Amino acid sequence: MSRYMSSRFDSLEAYVPxxxxxxxxxxxxxxxxxxxxxxxxxxxxxxxxxxxxxxRYPDPEGRLxxxxxxxxxxxxxxxxxxxxxxxxxxxxxxxxxxxxxxxxAYPNISYGFYPVYANLYQIPYTEISLREGFVLDxxxxxxxxxxxxxxxxxxxxxxxxxxxxxxxxxxxxxxHVVLVDEAYVDFGGKSCLPLIGKYDNLLVCQTFSKFRSLxxxxxxxxxxxxxxxxxxxxxxxxxxxxxxxxxxxxxxxATLDSxxxxxxxxxxxxxxxxxxxxxxxxxxxxxxxxxxxxxxxxCSWMEGGALxxxxxAKGVLVRxxxxxxxxxxxxxxIGTREEMDIFLDRVRExxxxxx
Ligand code: PMP
Numbered sequence: 001m002s003r004y005m006s007s008r009f010d011s012l013e014a015y016v017p018x019x020x021x022x023x024x025x026x027x028x029x030x031x032x033x034x035x036x037x038x039x040x041x042x043x044x045x046x047x048x049x050x051x052x053x054x055x056r057y058p059d060p061e062g063r064l065x066x067x068x069x070x071x072x073x074x075x076x077x078x079x080x081x082x083x084x085x086x087x088x089x090x091x092x093x094x095x096x097x098x099x100x101x102x103x104x105a106y107p108n109i110s111y112g113f114y115p116v117y118a119n120l121y122q123i124p125y126t127e128i129s130l131r132e133g134f135v136l137d138x139x140x141x142x143x144x145x146x147x148x149x150x151x152x153x154x155x156x157x158x159x160x161x162x163x164x165x166x167x168x169x170x171x172x173x174x175x176h177v178v179l180v181d182e183a184y185v186d187f188g189g190k191s192c193l194p195l196i197g198k199y200d201n202l203l204v205c206q207t208f209s210k211f212r213s214l215x216x217x218x219x220x221x222x223x224x225x226x227x228x229x230x231x232x233x234x235x236x237x238x239x240x241x242x243x244x245x246x247x248x249x250x251x252x253x254a255t256l257d258s259x260x261x262x263x264x265x266x267x268x269x270x271x272x273x274x275x276x277x278x279x280x281x282x283x284x285x286x287x288x289x290x291x292x293x294x295x296x297x298x299c300s301w302m303e304g305g306a307l308x309x310x311x312x313a314k315g316v317l318v319r320x321x322x323x324x325x326x327x328x329x330x331x332x333x334i335g336t337r338e339e340m341d342i343f344l345d346r347v348r349e350x351x352x353x354x355x
Pocket of ligand 1: 084086087111181206207209219220
């Protein structure tokens with residue numbers, strides 16, 4: 001840190017993204033991307049006229065894309081907000097809705113960016129412990145009197161709670177915003193989107209990064225009541241009015257035209273998730289039930305950090321956190337069947353070597 005940095009960030013610990021090796025020699029199962037490339041129509045859209053128009057700013061309203069998303073999800077244009085990845089969406093939401101008098105709460109084991117935004121914006125936060133087996137008990141959030149952030153399915157556990165539980169939390173916290181981060185909802189989970197017509201305080205966040213194979217394009221979106229969307233707009237126009245670039249917009253529109261391709265990919269990922277879980281069972285692993293494109297797993301014969309390092313030495317990247325509650329566990333993104341077979345082969349080798 002230089003001597004010019006504001007002292008209010010002295011204790012800020014920045015988010016540490018998963019490794020992104022640029023040589024691509026790894027089987028990359030560490031950041032929950034889709035192993036499948038964007039649909040052919042996306043590649044074709046990027047050859048089109050938008051490249052030639054890059055001298056012009058994009059539409060700050062993101063009209064075309066918002067209209068398409070509104071149509072697709074059966075909501076009004078005014079219920080849709082676009083952001084540069086759902087990380088930006090989370091950033092805007094923490095800034096818009098939380099402060100010293102409006103603290104935030106979220107599960108103690110969840111997406112690592114939540115505490116980072118809380119610290120960045122100096123928002124008091126409560127981390128509510130998950131129950132045995134990393135299970136979220138909705139009772140812990142009912143009538144809480146704070147803003148609430150819940151990833152559903154949760155990361156890194158993959159566990160999901162039913163929409164009825166989300167509704168109970170939203171209904172009993174009407175004076176506070178309940179943000180439901182549905183980054184992983186399209187791998188077998190159920191969206192609470194139908195509730196936004198009923199509850200002004202519900203903010204549903206989704207992303208193109210996982211199911212829609214567009215992590216590199218950086219596009220997230222929120223669906224919520226007009227009021228919450230207007231608040232997010234206010235923050236966006238005070239931060240970066242042109243937050244969605246032309247190429248990403250073109251790619252996203254073509255993505256929405258190719259839905260069946262992504263649905264088929266999601267089915268493959270769900271099959272590979274079951275396959276990998278079953279094979280790991282036979283290798284002495286305990287794997288949590290997952291509705292996401294990753295699994296959270298631990299083995300009886302090696303500590304999580306050691307397994308992560310041994311896999312990395314053999315060219316397979318998974319994610320591990322040095323944190324007491326989850327030190328035994330690794331999060332493994334579900335890739336293609338071939339990638340999962342390589343992962344499983346390497347696990348077998350490591351097990352043999354470990355004796
Ligand atoms: N929410 C959760 C729970 C995530 O795991 C991630 C991905 N790391 C994000 C949000 C952010 O995804 P993106 O910014 O790529 O949309």
